Amino acid sequence: MSLKSCEKVEKSQVVLTIEVGSAEFEAAIEKAYQKMRKKINVPGFRPGKAPRKVIEGMYGAEVFFEEAINIAFPEAYEAAVKEQELQVVGYPAVEMVGECTKEGFTFKATTPVYPEVTLGEYKGLTAEKDEVKVGAADVNERLKQLQDRNTRLVSVDREAKEGDTAVIDFEGFLDGKPFDGGKGEGHNLELGSHSFVPGFEEQVVGMKAGEEKDLDITFPEDYHADLAGKAVVFKVKVNEVKAKEVPELDDEFAKDVSEFDTLKDLKADLKKQITEERQKDADRAFEDAVMEQAAANITAEIPDAMVENQCRQFLDNFKMQIAQQGIPYDQYMQITGMDEAKLLEDAKEPALRQVKMDLTVAAIIKAENLDATDDEVEAEYKKLAEQYNMDIEMVKKYLPAEQIKDQLVSQKAVAVVVDSANVVVKKASAKKTAKKTTKKADAETAEAEVETAETEAEKDAE
Incomplete structure (x- = not known):
């Protein structure tokens, strides 16, 4: 293989002009002959026993060229990619240059590669973050859900x-x-x-x-x-x-549905749970907001192949979800009248956002020289084992250390953005909160919604 040229073109693509010489092409022709000879009938010879020269004499020297090109191309292409240290992100588009002869052939391979990414502003960004408030109506709604489940x-x-x-x-x-x-x-x-x-x-x-x-x-x-x-x-x-x-909301109910002996203690725990849940939601929404800003600030020519690959990943995840529900994918598509081409088209915009996010995280890792130690990887294995009540060796069997390391480093990159960001607290609205937590919110409930945690504690004490 001889790489004649490597030219960068738009949308993070590279055009490789590659020549396959006579020796390499001869080796490919021999492989093509070995593969095809059993399918070629030659009078006087049993299937697969006719010499290559006899077959070429009957059908022409070019009889094995097409198959030989298919054999030679992958090796030549991969060698050129390796020589140029390209990070390929999709399949190449191939075109022949000139004629193919016994001396070999030349082809061009236009292949998408990982884009060059220039980070924009990613530290000191600003985003809103919901204020977390939990009032009496929130606790009562959660309590009502418990009551309904035990009805x-x-x-x-x-x-x-x-x-x-x-x-x-x-x-x-x-x-x-x-x-x-x-x-x-x-x-x-x-x-x-x-x-x-x-x-x-x-x-x-x-x-x-x-x-x-x-x-x-x-x-x-x-x-x-x-x-x-x-x-x-x-x-x-x-x-x-x-x-x-419907069970009465009293101490006996608390004992039946929880580890607590009194309704008051159950309410306090529910309030704690709701607070933690809303805090996690607020933190996640804030993280998403600042990371989307950081991703919007990058400069990169993103190849279509990366977006298409992400669309396919979304589709594969969707198929997996459908399978987990026990519904054959084809049957689901028929019942719902959905079209796979439309699904892929609709996935393009979120796929592009995800690709930009991934590029941003990777660029931050490089800029900040982030890494994860063996001790950090081991600590994460231990955490996962405890979380899922599994033996740590079993976790290691299903999750390679490199995957864990990648996750940890990505988390560190996100932390760089989030920890340096400015928070604008978005105050909770009494009216909006009441609508979220109760279907029939009267004035008394709305007032309870905006009470602070300290006021709630004082009321309980009384």
């Missing part, structure tokens, strides 16, 4: 009312004939959930266990074509009526 359904001997769950058998009839999808047995229907066709649940209200009833229902005009706007009859039997048994 039981118990059978009751009375008429069903909204909020109850009716266990029903049903069958729908159109013009006196059953229709597809209109039958169910032992179905748990929460009255007021609006999970059935409009008018259905309302007519089940008032029924008792063992009662049967015909429900006259007209499907909405926007229902699927077969039943849209049609009047049908559902024959319904109520097998059981269940009501919610």
